[in-house]
Amino acid sequence: MTEHLRETSQRRVILEELGKLTSHPTANEIYELVRKRLPRISLGTVYRNLELLSQSGLIQKLEMAGTQKRFDGTIGNHYHIRCIGCGRVDDLRLPAMKSIDEAAADLSDYEILWHKMEFGGFCPDCITPRSKRGEIEILDIKKNIIGRKD
Amino acid sequence: MTEHLRETSQRRVILEELGKLTSHPTANEIYELVRKRLPRISLGTVYRNLELLSQSGLIQKLEMAGTQKRFDGTIGNHYHIRCIGCGRVDDLRLPAMKSIDEAAADLSDYEILWHKMEFGGFCPDCITPRSKRGEIEILDIKKNIIGRKD
DNA sequence: CGTTAATCAGTAATAGTTACCATTATGGAT
């Protein structure tokens, strides 16, 4: 009756490849990596294992805003930062602040269990070329829409 | 050449319905509401308008973790809390803390532009029945997977 | 009014993910 995770080669390789990385790959990126070692693995298997492994607490599933899920080979309470330019996700060495939950609980009727925080910005590789361009694009949009009747 | 938003009945009704709510509906929920007044409106029109209206700053698009986008008729810097039980999203009267961005910037190579924080927990309606059940389910999963070989 | 670009309804297409199912393989029990 006690169902537990079996150690299959697919599961082991997924875990190994994820362990090699300090980045936070998407399911598809993991699929491509694992496929080099197990060419016949199916994408569904990767998804299923990432789900099971994160349920078991062996890896962490990051459900970032608005984008596809990403996975973290290390578990622990730290925040993440996503690059607006290239989409990569890094750890932030800011330890999770549990006191925030209590502060929030005082302000609401909810029973608060957790919070997640996500930072956005430009990574070192994208700062120089893209930050200016990004700002200009946003300004253009606002100008077009806000500035009317002339 | 200056393209600006026209006032169509569809756009007006979407904005009106969104303004009536203090909740944060999904595109589909807005579609259902608007459809009562404009039965022939298309879901694509709702999506297009929510996108345009949020670009113009008239409403706010919330890209919450792992779920579909939600929309906020009021703009302003506050955090949101999502109910684990029923999925509803409420405002939290905790003003956004800009100092967090600076603290994070010191710890990273990124040029940090923003952060978002999302709280999770049980809303008043879901606290009593579901919090216990939710905890038990999670415990069951962990027991099944972690507890092995016995 | 007439013109024209913005917008529309309807529908097809897309991306990411999950579900299904017949077959295979793992791991505890024999």
Next chain:
DNA sequence: ATCCATAATGGTAACTATTACTGATTAACG
């Protein structure tokens, strides 16, 4: 070592949320 229940797999279909396309309609300016 072999057996066997069932967890896991590969392949594929289905699904959900969202975006893109298209020809018809309409708001807003002159």
